[in-house]
Amino acid sequence: MSVSDQTPAPEIKIRLATIDDLSAIFHLGEQLFTSRQASNLYRTWDEYEVTHLFNTEPEYMLVADVDEEVVGFLLGSVIEKRYTAWNYGHLLWLGVDPAFARQGIAGRLFARFRDIVQAAGVRMLMVDTQADNESAIEFFRAKGFSNPIDHVYMTLNLETSGR
Numbered sequence: 001m002s003v004s005d006q007t008p009a010p011e012i013k014i015r016l017a018t019i020d021d022l023s024a025i026f027h028l029g030e031q032l033f034t035s036r037q038a039s040n041l042y043r044t045w046d047e048y049e050v051t052h053l054f055n056t057e058p059e060y061m062l063v064a065d066v067d068e069e070v071v072g073f074l075l076g077s078v079i080e081k082r083y084t085a086w087n088y089g090h091l092l093w094l095g096v097d098p099a100f101a102r103q104g105i106a107g108r109l110f111a112r113f114r115d116i117v118q119a120a121g122v123r124m125l126m127v128d129t130q131a132d133n134e135s136a137i138e139f140f141r142a143k144g145f146s147n148p149i150d151h152v153y154m155t156l157n158l159e160t161s162g163r
Contacts, residue, residue, distance in 0.1 A: 010066040012105060014112050017054065017061040017073065024070035025063065026050045032095040045093070053077065053092070059120075060089075062112055064096070064105045072096035074109040078122055089117035091127040110143055 017025065026047050033045035053061055053075050064072035075093040091113060096105045117125065127145060129136040137148070 012071070012100075012103065012108070013065050014062060014108050015065070017058065017063045019054065021063050021070055021073075022050055022054055025061075025073045025075075028070060028073065028097060029093065029095055031097075033093070049093075050075070060113065060116065062109050062116075064100075064109055066100070071100040072105040072109055074113050076113050076117065078117060078120060086124065087120070087122045089113070089120075089122040089125040091125060106139060107143070 029045045029050070057077050060076035060078060062074045063070045073093070073095055074091065077090045077092055079088040079090060081087065091110070094106055094109060096109075114125065125145070127140055129140070131137075131150065
């Protein structure tokens with residue numbers, strides 16, 4: 001196959017999310033963050049999570065798009081601690097459409113988020129993921145995160161448990 005026969009890679013744009021992106025973000029997150037895969041996360045994926053973050057901290061909400069279709073997103077927050085000079089960035093959700101996996105989209109979303117929070121005075125970034133999410137742990141370690149701390153979350157399915 002010659003170079004001219006190859007389909008060019010799609011142009012991926014990283015930008016701030018707009019209100020028109022919220023539905024696409026929510027539906028992609030629904031595919032990625034199922035209760036089966038993330039049954040013990042203290043944050044749950046729902047439309048209120050997306051709309052609340054957009055209404056309170058839209059400057060930390062990014063999307064990756066290809067031909068105006070959302071193929072990835074990052075939702076973050078900044079925690080300002082009173083009586084201290086430290087502000088903390090919290091990467092809450094990072095997701096990429098599996099059809100666009102391994103194309104550097106998550107890395108580009110993270111890099112833009114890091115630039116934005118650093119410009120806002122953040123001195124430390126935090127992220128959490130499940131202990132068995134090896135690909136996420138590997139990704140975050142490659143980005144410089146360290147000092148993993150074990151934390152136990154437990155669930156009780158009221159439909160299947162006895163009294």
